[in-house]
Amino acid sequence: MPWGLLIDWAELLVRWTHVIAGIAWIGSSFYFIALDASLKAHPRLDARVKGEAWQVHGGGFYQMQKFTVAPDYLPDELTWFKWEAYSTWIFGFALLVLVYYLHPSVYLIDPAVLNLSPYDAVAGGIASLVAGWLIYDLLCKSWIGQDTRRLALVGFVLLVAVTFGYTHVYSGRGAFIHVGALVGSIMVGNVFFLIIPNQRIVVRDLLAGRVPDPALGNAAKQRSLHNNYLTLPVVFVMLSNHYAFTYATRWSWLVLAAVFIATFLVRHWFNAKHTGARPDWRLWPAAAVPMALAALLTVLGQPRAAAGSGPVSFAEVQHIVGQRCAVCHAARPSFDGISEAPKGILLDTPRRIAALAPQIYQQAVVTRVMPLNNLTGITEQERAQLAQWVNAGAPTQ
Numbered sequence: 001m002p003w004g005l006l007i008d009w010a011e012l013l014v015r016w017t018h019v020i021a022g023i024a025w026i027g028s029s030f031y032f033i034a035l036d037a038s039l040k041a042h043p044r045l046d047a048r049v050k051g052e053a054w055q056v057h058g059g060g061f062y063q064m065q066k067f068t069v070a071p072d073y074l075p076d077e078l079t080w081f082k083w084e085a086y087s088t089w090i091f092g093f094a095l096l097v098l099v100y101y102l103h104p105s106v107y108l109i110d111p112a113v114l115n116l117s118p119y120d121a122v123a124g125g126i127a128s129l130v131a132g133w134l135i136y137d138l139l140c141k142s143w144i145g146q147d148t149r150r151l152a153l154v155g156f157v158l159l160v161a162v163t164f165g166y167t168h169v170y171s172g173r174g175a176f177i178h179v180g181a182l183v184g185s186i187m188v189g190n191v192f193f194l195i196i197p198n199q200r201i202v203v204r205d206l207l208a209g210r211v212p213d214p215a216l217g218n219a220a221k222q223r224s225l226h227n228n229y230l231t232l233p234v235v236f237v238m239l240s241n242h243y244a245f246t247y248a249t250r251w252s253w254l255v256l257a258a259v260f261i262a263t264f265l266v267r268h269w270f271n272a273k274h275t276g277a278r279p280d281w282r283l284w285p286a287a288a289v290p291m292a293l294a295a296l297l298t299v300l301g302q303p304r305a306a307a308g309s310g311p312v313s314f315a316e317v318q319h320i321v322g323q324r325c326a327v328c329h330a331a332r333p334s335f336d337g338i339s340e341a342p343k344g345i346l347l348d349t350p351r352r353i354a355a356l357a358p359q360i361y362q363q364a365v366v367t368r369v370m371p372l373n374n375l376t377g378i379t380e381q382e383r384a385q386l387a388q389w390v391n392a393g394a395p396t397q
């Protein structure tokens, strides 16, 4: 079996597992935040029970009660929710390595942004994830973290600053994946370094009949609230990697900033709704404004197509595509690190080139994400020639 195909299989299996683990994690996060918000106190309940929620699912009824003090009886088997988070991160990091870090010059480095060496690109990426977590953790523990609104504001400004920084170091796509990886790492760091250790201490105290230090629970709650607000943006960033128009714009960092705001508002609406209060419907139109702004920014920030002159022959187009694209987009690509035609796009025969004229235009002229990081050195004039050919109706004579 060719080596490249094996790597592709590994990538598919790791991505699959990463997404499934992520669904389980985010699903349980949504579930527990909603459950906690829906608990209702009742005089009938044990004095140690904070509240109760009745739920129906799978043909039966669930009577959920939350003890804030240890109950008389605890079974040996207590279900902890942590492996969903850990495995999302482990497989996500493996995917980052397989897609980006194994061949940084393909996806990560764009010499037009910054001419990084492969080593610097990878080492810098990993270092930024570690530093990002440490700064966030310090921020939460500092005086800034003592006020939720103040922390949210400072955190948001820092997140946008980091996004700006990444887009000035990596390719558009490499920048976005690092924003996603950083936010995801912060979320898992919250579970691993804070929420679970604090919970262990609280459980031990409760079982020993001691009153747990409320600071432990408060810190864990603060972090799980952060995670809750970060779920929607992190998934957006991950998906945006597959939509070049989101990152192939001069304003890509502002696009993400606008999307962050929109997703925070939407999350806020859901959290309010789950407490049983009447949620504020104005949050939806309020979220639509930054979302529309994000769409507008992708249009305004699009690179401008160069203008050319004179008609372009199909032979010239074939020559350009053959030189600049077909090294990757062929049945047997010759480009190092590319084992099969990416996304099944073949640009190796005249007929296929003609049939894919709109796609060529979109990728090489409008978003300009192709040739990938301009690894094959297409010139402005060649882009203009491709544009003219497509605008003239993509003639094949």
Ligand code: HEC
Residues within 6 Å of the ligand: 241, 242, 321, 324, 325, 326, 327, 328, 329, 335, 338, 342, 343, 345, 359, 360, 361, 363, 364, 370, 371, 372, 375, 376, 378
């Ligand atoms: C160095 C290798 C490489 C070169 C050179 C290259 N591409 Fe690509 N192309 C890729 C990869 C990798 C993808 C898949 C990107 C992804 O997964 O989103 C891709 C995807 C595409 C797609 C599909 C986009 C989509 O999202 O559906 C088109 C169309 C395309 N390339 C056209 C071109 C054209 C036109 C050229 C030449 C001007 C070109 N490519 C040069 C690697 C390359």
